[in-house]
Amino acid sequence: MDDERRRNAMGGAGESGADGNSGSAGGDVYRIPSVESGGWMGLTKKKPVVAEVTPHADEQQDPEGSAGKLNWLRAGVLGANDGIVSVAGTIIGVAGADNNPRSLLIAGVAALAAGAFSMAGGEYVSVSAQRDTEKALLSKERWELKNLPEDELNELSQIYETKGMTAQTAKKAAYEAMQHDALRAHAIDELGINPDELTNPWQAAFSSFVSFLSGGIIPLLFSQIPVPFAIRICLIVFSVALALLITGAVSAQIGGAARRRAVARNVLMGLGTMLFAWLVGMLFGIRG
Ligand SMILES: [Zn+2]
Numbered sequence: 251m252d253d254e255r256r257r258n259a260m261g262g263a264g265e266s267g268a269d270g271n272s273g274s275a276g277g278d279v280y281r282i283p284s285v286e287s288g289g290w291m292g293l294t295k296k297k298p299v300v301a302e303v304t305p306h307a308d309e310q311q312d313p314e315g316s317a318g319k320l321n322w323l324r325a326g327v328l329g330a331n332d333g334i335v336s337v338a339g340t341i342i343g344v345a346g347a348d349n350n351p352r353s354l355l356i357a358g359v360a361a362l363a364a365g366a367f368s369m370a371g372g373e374y375v376s377v378s379a380q381r382d383t384e385k386a387l388l389s390k391e392r393w394e395l396k397n398l399p400e401d402e403l404n405e406l407s408q409i410y411e412t413k414g415m416t417a418q419t420a421k422k423a424a425y426e427a428m429q430h431d432a433l434r435a436h437a438i439d440e441l442g443i444n445p446d447e448l449t450n451p452w453q454a455a456f457s458s459f460v461s462f463l464s465g466g467i468i469p470l471l472f473s474q475i476p477v478p479f480a481i482r483i484c485l486i487v488f489s490v491a492l493a494l495l496i497t498g499a500v501s502a503q504i505g506g507a508a509r510r511r512a513v514a515r516n517v518l519m520g521l522g523t524m525l526f527a528w529l530v531g532m533l534f535g536i537r538g
Pocket of ligand 1: 394405406
């Protein structure tokens with residue numbers, strides 16, 4: 251022990267890094283808080299981190315604010331897009347077979363209701379499954395922090411090492427993060443889960459429902475304008491193209507994608523869907 255210390259002192263700063271993290275970090279002893287004291291289990295809420303982040307204006311670096319909101323907005327726009335295309339496709343498909351306006355109304359309402367509920371249900375199921383997985387991971391992590399605190403400290407410091415920190419810095423960083431809120435540190439840096447922001451399946455289902463409805467109502471309303479049948483169809487197609495132009499532009503704007511292409515793709519897909527539905531409807535209309 252004495253020998254080693256002397257060697258380190260003589261070797262200087264350059265060499266000591268080579269033989270690594272085995273005890274040569276003189277003075278830096280990281281004492282694991284006792285389980286009884288409640289530390290390191292994420293149970294004692296420390297004051298929130300208030301590190302000041304000053305991102306560049308064009309970067310979206312705010313992980314808990316605008317990025318999350320943008321994801322919701324994006325999901326909403328995509329849901330509306332789904333509503334527009336699937337309700338319009340159904341109405342136009344029926345119109346290919348039957349030129350009675352009442353049929354368009356029934357088809358549109360049915361498509362709107364079924365679509366909104368199925369989107370909401372699908373969202374509920376998938377977000378619930380994701381949430382269950384996240385909760386299971388978090389409770390496993392909680393158990394490990396309580397029972398294997400030393401392993402967990404090493405684990406987190408290794409994760410920080412893979413991000414480019416030296417062994418010493420990584421250990422210090424891991425220690426400090428765990429002192430602050432151990433569960434949160436492991437959740438975010440090991441599992442990639444923010445424990446404060448688990449998605450609520452009901453909220454996801456509701457917003458899916460509303461966004462599908464808000465899109466799908468457009469072709470339904472235009473299908474009920476009292477004008478001759480051919481003009482009515484033209485109005486639906488035109489309104490759908492316009493609506494898809496807007497949703498395409500907004501989602502391209504959010505995603506930072508090339509706007510003109512994304513919009514063109516979105517509008518063409520909608521028009522293609524209506525054309526295809528029309529052809530299928532006509533085929534059945536002729537047969538019936
Ligand atoms: Zn861990």
